[in-house]
Structures are given as structure tokens and as C-alpha cells.
Amino acid sequence: MYEELRSSTVFSPETMGELANYKQKNPKAIFWAGGTYLMANELVYPSKTPINIISLDRMGELRRISRTEDSVDFGAMVDLQTVAAASRQFFSKEVSFAFSSVATRLIRSQATVGGALCARRIKTSFAAIAITLDASVECKTIGKRTTTRWIALSDLYDETGNVALSPMALVTRLHLNAAPDSLFHFRGTGSPMTKGDEAVIIALRYKLVQNTISEIRVCFNFPTVGLHISEAVQSSLSGLLLPINPVRIMRLADLLMEEIKVSHPGVRPIQVEQASRMFESFLYDLNTRVLSQV
């Protein structure tokens, strides 16, 4: 079965310079972070054509975590279990719960920040959570001169919610804001890993000042299709006084359904319905919260 197979070449750089040199000579080489996505989706063994792998395991600079009073930076090779553990000290209970729900502990210990953000075929809920926290990422593009730029995480994905990163670019750091006064809502149905075409995840961050919603960020994740950041819903909800009339909730849910259908034709009708119900449920929860204070 394995007679004519050639072994893949693995290069493990320790510095960004070594990595850039190798990548320039081998533009088709793939970056290897934790391997949970690549081993499961892209490189099912045995593959007939040998590939060049750049293992990022030894790059110390990609494993750093640094924090200030109101933000935290995670290197791309930090594993998701470390992020979940660190989030307990830094974020609210809800955000910390969301980071712990990305996958089971066993997978989180192996999956990395960079891998979770840049996986091409499956979108993890990690990206959706980070987008609602106004995250930005440091991207290094390898060329004759390696250039570095910071971009908003939402700009890492195109209109259909897929990764819009050139093969010569690499995400090296993730910057998250603490947003201490914000409230967070996270719900999911189904497993993104095993049943990605059925799962739906919603992550929301917002502020509630005198019963008025402000600074709301909404991100839906349809794991096998892409991420959906709803600008129209965000602007409709921003500045809205609670409680919201049930008719208006219905209209907002309809608006969301239409938007998802147009921008992501690959999303299944059951997922659209689930997304809309989860969104409605969030708004009704907000109403209950406000009315119970009266």
C-alpha cells in the first residue's frame, strides 16, 4: 500500500528569517501549526505527492503571550487550551466559557490560535468569538522583503466568510481587547468538527446603558461555509431602547435570514432557521432581563 510513497520534507525554522528564506525557495510549502485541521482535512495519509511542510513548532516568538491593562496578545502558536485558561483571568465568565467551548480539552491542547483562524475549509467558533471582541491580527507577508501589518480580524475573511490570506502570508499574533463593560452572548448547536454542515454558532458582544443597546458586534459561524458578520443587523440594533417590540424582533430575524441566504448560498435552510431562532431567543432574553429589573 505504501511502497511508492515518498516522505514529505519537514523544515522546522527557529526564526522568522529562516522561515522567510525557506518559504521563498519553496512557495508551495505549507505552514504546520497544531495539525488538527491539516491532518483531518488536507493531508489525509497516504498522499501520493510529497509536500514540503514548514513546522512552526520551534518558533519561540510565535508562542509568546503578552498583556496590558486592557488588551492581550497571543502568538499564533499558542494552543487554544492556554487561551481558554488565560481568558479566565482576563475576560468575563461568559467569554471564558465561550473560549472553553471551542472544542474538547484534548483538541484544544493541540489546536493553535493561528490554525483556528486560518483553517480554510472549517471555521471554528474561535474566530467568531475573537471577531466580536474586535480582535486584530498581525500578518507577515514573505517576499523579497518581509512586510508586517496589523489588520482587523474581520478583514482576514472575504465577503463569503472565507480566509482571504495569500499563501505567502502568515498570521503571527492575535490582539484581543478586554472590553470590561461589555456583555457577551454565545450559543451553538451541533459540533463544528464532526457535523460542520449542521452546526450554527452565534457570538455577540454589546453594551447596555440605561436599557439602550450600543456597540453591538454580531458574528455567526456556519463551520463548512463561512463566517457571517451582519452589518445591517448591527446598525439596526445599535441605539435601540429595550424592551423591543416582538413584531420588530420578527422583522430583524427576517432581515437576518435574507442576508444570510444572499451572502452564503451554501448555508442549509435548517441552519438559516436555527440562526434566526437563536438570534430571536437572544433578543427575547434581553427583553426579559430588562423587564425583570422593573
Added chain:
Amino acid sequence: MRLSCKIDGKKRSFSVNSDKPLLQILIDDLEIGSMLSICQGAYCGNCVVLVDGKAVLSCLVPAFRLQDADIETFESFRKTRAFRDINRSYKAVGCVPCDRCFASKTLIIESVIQTLEKQAAPRTEGVALRRSAEIEEMRRSREEMIARELALNSCSCVRPGELVRVVEECLAFRRKRNVRRA
């Protein structure tokens, strides 16, 4: 590539393709009978082994990440006291996983127990009655966490609630033993 590592306590060295998953190394090169997974990375959860003491899905770990690693499969884990504790808990609760997932479920349970042992046990003694709701909430979230971790193995031969009881039973047993020793 030439891979040197320790498997079930024995030092091994052999030639393998650098991207060959550990699961296939264990099946093809070492003929380990407890590895029953064929999902090729579809997260069936039937190929759990311990690498340097940590539970991992062996289908997701390539050979080049295993240089000098200490790998423990169910074959050697079943000879340990940790396994006997879990086996005793299976019997106490009255549920035993099927042959197909027994090895993996047992190793996942061991990894969950190790995690919970590192955490402080929730204190319930001497807490005022008004805080009973808080204790109940803590207990529920802990049970949810255990069930979530155990859901990694997709085989549904045992109800999740029963597996949570196995974990709690085994933890209680190990705590008692540690107290007796102290």
C-alpha cells in the same frame, strides 16, 4: 525519516514517512491491537493514546512531532493501577463501554480525572444553606464539562450520564485512597 521514541516503555527506532500519523504507525509498524480507529481524522475519538502523559488523538499527530516522545497505548495502560481504578468504577456504576471504544473511553476518562485532580474539589461541607443553589450550579457546570470532554468519543454504547458517574466514582475512590495514605 528515522523516528526514535519510547512506546509502552520500550525504546524503538524505525523508518517512517515524516507525515505518517501515529495511529497508522501503531497499527502498521507495531501491530497494536487496541487501535481500532479507521476514521482518518474525522474525530471519531477511537484512537486516543497518551503522548508524554497527555491524551491525544493519534490520527492527528504526525511522525515528525514524535521524535523522543514517550507514547503509552492502552496495551500498557491496562497494566496500571489507574486502569484498575477506572475498571472498578465501571463495575460500581454498572456500565462498561463496548469493545470498540473501551480503550479510548478509558484513556479519555483518565485524562479528565487527571485534570479534575489538579483542580481543587468543590467544598460543600459547612456551607450555609443559602448557598446551596451556588453549589448545585457548580456541580452542574462540572458535570457538563465532564460530559463535554467525554463526547469526544462518538460511540454511543454508554449514556453520557453514566460515564459522568464513572468519573465521579473514580475520583472519590482515588481521593479516599490518598487520604488513607496521608
